[in-house]
Amino acid sequence: MSSTRPPMTQKGADRLRDELEYLKRVKRPEIVAAVAEARAHGDLKENAEYHAAREMHGFNEGRIAELEAALSNSEVIDTERLSVGKRIVFGAIVDLVDLDSDAKVTYQIVGDLEADIKQNLIAVSSPIARALIGKNEGDEFDFKAPNGVKTYEIVGVRYS
Structure with a gap:
């Protein structure tokens, strides 16, 4: 890129x-x-x-x-042609579980202009996307959200 x-x-x-x-x-x-x-x-x-x-x-x-x-x-x-396995890079569709609440969420990391949180499309420049880039399926990470620190597990990574 x-x-x-x-x-x-x-x-x-x-x-x-x-x-x-x-x-x-x-x-x-x-x-x-x-x-x-x-x-x-x-x-x-x-x-x-x-x-x-x-x-x-x-x-x-x-x-x-x-x-x-x-x-x-x-x-x-073309995210369908990426061959990075379960590592998170631009275009990844990432399934997360909030380890405190067991809430599940799925995001796709996209370009800034195409981001739309209502469709779970997050900008590559957003704090959560920056926290995800480079991580792998199975990793846990802490994210400082507006309402405090959240701990997530990455339960799925795919590209389509």
């Missing part, structure tokens, strides 16, 4: 490309039509619909630029 280009999983890159395609092919034409319709209503100085449509256009174009930059600057890592 190149240290100058941020990593991204293939699935994450595909999701971002899908979003980019939607913004360009669907959202952009909708906004252009809304701007044209609002412009047709006359005086632009006091036309709230026009200003709202222009603002939406700016947000959409900004997101398009952000996605294009992220996709062109990232190094896409």
